[in-house]
Amino acid sequence: METFFDQLAIGASTGALYALLALALVFIFRATDIVNFAQGEMAMFNTYIGWSISRPLSFSWIPFLSIERHINILNWHPEVFGIPLFLGSESDGSTRLGYLLIVIGTVAIAFVMGGLIERLIIRPSEGKNLLNAVIVTLGIFAIVNSIANWRYGPVPQNYPAPFKGNAVDFGLFKLGQHSLFALIVGVAMMFAIYVFFQRTKLGLAVRAAALNPQASELMGINTGQMLTLGWSLAAAIGCLAGMLVAPSVAGISPNLMLGVLLYAFAAAVLGGLDSALGAVVGGLAVGIGQTMVVQYIGSEWSDIVAFGLIIGILMVKPTGIFGSPVVKKV
Amino acid sequence: MKMTGNYRQGIERFIPSPAEAVVLATLLFFTWYLYGGTGNDVFAGLSTFIVVAIAWVLGVAIRVALNDMRWWLLVIALLLVMAPWLALNTFQIAVMTEVLVFSLLLHGLNVVTGLTGQMSLGHGALVGLSAYAVAILVDHWDWPLLPAMAAAVALTFAFGFALGIPALRLAGPYLAIATVAAALVFPLVLKLDSVQDYTGGVQGLRLHKQPQPPGFIGGFLENESIAKIPEQKKFAPEEVQVKERQKFAQATYLYFLCFGVAAIGTFAAWNLQRSRFGRAFIAVRDAEVAATSMGVNTALYKVTAFGISALYAGIAGALLYMVVAFVAPESFDLFNLSINPIAYLVIGGLAAPGGAMVGAFGYKWGPEVIKKIARTDTDFDKLQGALTGLMLIVVMTRMPQGVWGSLTRLNSFSWKALINETKAWVLSRTIAYWLAIALGVAVVIAIGAWFAPVWGVFAAGLLVVAPQDAWAGVFLWLRSLPAIGRRRAPAPGDAR
Structure with missing residues (x-):
């Protein structure tokens, strides 16, 4: 029975990551009606950016920017729970950016990149055939994947994780520190997203722009900006998910997010592509179901069960569990 | 006239x-x-x-x-008939053969996606079903190839009809994802232990005896003056030359078999689109509710579309097994036969048989050409995906109707109108705007010193996706050229 609860906890932790990526998919689908196949690759590339800024610092190529020298003069290394906040000295003597700084920097870059992609690539293909936009996201997928392959190579690289220690024993179940961290961050992000969309004016504006562009334009909302914001947010959330996924698998590689994206799709469809709650429930269900199948049936069945289940559920509920029904008009 | x-x-x-x-x-x-x-x-x-x-x-x-x-x-x-003699070697003939096979698959996809408007990303599973059915019948039950292919096509056709019934409940992205799921599950099921006796597991199944050209055709194709052998084998010993000629005859025979099927398939697709069925499909795509109220049985037509599409996919799958003589689960991964074909179909042009042909051509030859260029620069090889992706984006943003749609539209193209429009557009911007663009380009170049190749790709993409800004200079230069566009013949009523 202990293994059961262990697997449940691990499944919930993976599921939280699936749910994060599924939420990103749902944002983009609600805002633009596009199923974004490039979501996982965008996250992967941004995670790589996080990897490259997490490497030992050397700013020798810009002499006046040697930050670590300036900051080290102060000899000020604040820490939170043992994690260096800004700069940390590694055991090999090199200086690296602290985890928090890496996360902030990477998410900021991802935010800008998501917006740029929407403005430069998605917008020219909007308002035409829906299939065109989907093909465009496939194009982004191919470009980002091959640039990552070319720039960083196919070999998985170690990824920094803030907590790498032993598993925490909760009595009923044990959970690795990183999985616990991922679960906590995932749940916190979901809560933050909920608050943003339900309790802030900006979130309301984004929802309005997605729901009824014409009416919200008349109400003075800049719908174009809201769409860009939606893509930016989705990219940032996906990037965060990628940074949590990378340490829990073999490390970061160009195909890091491919499997995760497929499960996130499964999660999003399971819950209904236009429902944020559905994405969360679907993500957890897919994550827990996957670990259970691997544990009790066999790992070669995990994908078959996951995708077979999706087809089955779509047969019963054609728009997912929480999705709103499609209304056809003449 | x-x-x-x-x-x-x-x-x-x-x-x-x-x-x-x-x-x-x-x-x-x-x-x-x-x-x-x-x-x-x-x-x-x-x-x-x-x-x-x-x-x-x-x-x-x-x-x-x-x-x-x-x-x-x-x-x-x-040119298609002459293709085996235009090709350099048997490999290129094989690629041309695959182009014909894939054009059948794309015609099938076109029926369900282009005409009926149902997004299916799972046709790889149908192709795989057919190919594996032939392989198992031949390999396991020792059927002859032709009856096995007929049986496999019939099976896929029936399966496609059956698949169309649950697909009726799904729409838009949900159908797309359900079909993606089917395409994902298919190769995994093949690898399961319980079916490995039949499917051969990861190793796949091999066709040991490809169809041989019958006597007189083989004799004709192997003739010294007909068969084409590589330049470097021209002075090889006689038996090597004979072997090369046999290889050529074999490849050419397969090519013409597929050519016959593809010609019939293209003709049928061409006619289907203009038939009662084709118009009903288009009605279902453009206005489902209106079509229903006009008395079109939408459910029946949707299922029929799936069935016809599966028929094409089944023929393509059986021919693919015959041509490649090998099937393995890896051949049916998600991108290879499910997503890439539909991407190239959209590039070629939806809802037009010509678009499917162009798409099949691009799908097989695009990567080959890129590989050829890649020989000069090894880094280029790794960026092959980026080039394909760039092409997808460029075609989708600049030619939403696909290559075929743009080709047919070019007939009414006029340089004069384009230049006038561009001129008006350029003049409507302030000088500060152009200075800002120039500054942006300068910054990109400056940063490029640090991260040059990525920015290069980025800038190249920008040039094409935001062409009004970037191409304006090119059009300004074009303006200075004499207009070589087609002129309209003066109509009787025209003022002089």
Whole structure:
């Protein structure tokens, strides 16, 4: 029975990551009606950016920017729970950016990149055939994947994780520190997203722009900006998910997010592509179901069960569990 | 003779229209590639130009006779028949054969996605089902190849109809994801332990005996004056030459088998689109509710569309097994046969048989050409995906109707109108705007010193996706050129 609860906890932790990526998919689908196949690759590339800024610092190529020298003069290394906040000295003597700084920097870059992609690539293909936009996201997928392959190579690289220690024993179940961290961050992000969309004016504006562009334009909302914001947010959330996924698998590689994206799709469809709650429930269900199948049936069945289940559920509920029904008009 | 839109007189008849210029340029590039591409053989380049020149002269001659664009169909058909002799080696003949097979798959996809508007990303599973059915019948039950292929096509056809019934409940992205799920599950099921006896597991199944050309055809194709063997084998011992000739005869026989099927398939697809069924499909795509109220049985037509599409996919799968002589689960991964075909179908042009042909051609030859260029630069090889992706984005943003749609539209293209529009657009911007653009380019170049290749790709993408800004300079330069566009023949009522 202990293994059961262990697997449940691990499944919930993976599921939280699936749910994060599924939420990103749902944002983009609600805002633009596009199923974004490039979501996982965008996250992967941004995670790589996080990897490259997490490497030992050397700013020798810009002499006046040697930050670590300036900051080290102060000899000020604040820490939170043992994690260096800004700069940390590694055991090999090199200086690296602290985890928090890496996360902030990477998410900021991802935010800008998501917006740029929407403005430069998605917008020219909007308002035409829906299939065109989907093909465009496939194009982004191919470009980002091959640039990552070319720039960083196919070999998985170690990824920094803030907590790498032993598993925490909760009595009923044990959970690795990183999985616990991922679960906590995932749940916190979901809560933050909920608050943003339900309790802030900006979130309301984004929802309005997605729901009824014409009416919200008349109400003075800049719908174009809201769409860009939606893509930016989705990219940032996906990037965060990628940074949590990378340490829990073999490390970061160009195909890091491919499997995760497929499960996130499964999660999003399971819950209904236009429902944020559905994405969360679907993500957890897919994550827990996957670990259970691997544990009790066999790992070669995990994908078959996951995708077979999706087809089955779509047969019963054609728009997912929480999705709103499609209304056809003449 | 009916006067069509491209009526010309005098010397004008010898100037290719924009559409013809595009076709000629494609021909030029393709034959250049076939005849050695970057090789240093003078004759290779010469023969390229000769082929294109013959096509052009032939074209002008037939245009003079028919005053019509349809002669291009004749030229393309002629080139397809001549393809085994135009190709450099048996490998290239095999690629051409696969182009024909894939054009069948794309015709099938076109019925369900282009005409009926149901997004299916799972056709790889149908192709795989058919290919594996043939393979298992031949390998496990020792059926002869032809009956096995017929049985597999029938099975896939029936399965497609059956698949269409649950698909009725799904729409738009949900259908797309359900079909993706089917395409994902298919290769995994093949690898399961319980079915490994039949499917051969990861190793896959091999066809030990490809169909041999029957006596007189084989004798004809192996004839010394007919068979084409590689240059470097010209002076090889007799038995090597005979073997090469047999290889050529085998590849060419398979090519013409597929050519026959593909010709029938294309003709059927062409006619289907204009038949009662085709119009009903389009009605279902464009206005489902309206079609229902007009008495179109939408459910029946949707299921029929799936069935016809599966029929095409089944034929493609059976032929693919015959041509490649090998199936393995890896051949049916998500991108290979499910997502890439639909991407190239959209690039080629939806809802047009010509678009499917162009798409199949691009799908098989695009990567080959890129590989050829990649030989000069190893880094280029890794960026192959980026080039494909860039092409997808460029075609989708600049030609939403696909290559075929743009080709057919080029007939009404006018340089003058384009230049006038561009001029008006450029003048409507302030100088500060252009200075800002120049500053942006300068910054990109400056940063490029640090991260050059990525920014290069980025800037190249920008040039094409935001063309109004970037291409404006090019159009300004074009303005200084004399307008070579087609002029309309003066109508009787026109003012002088």
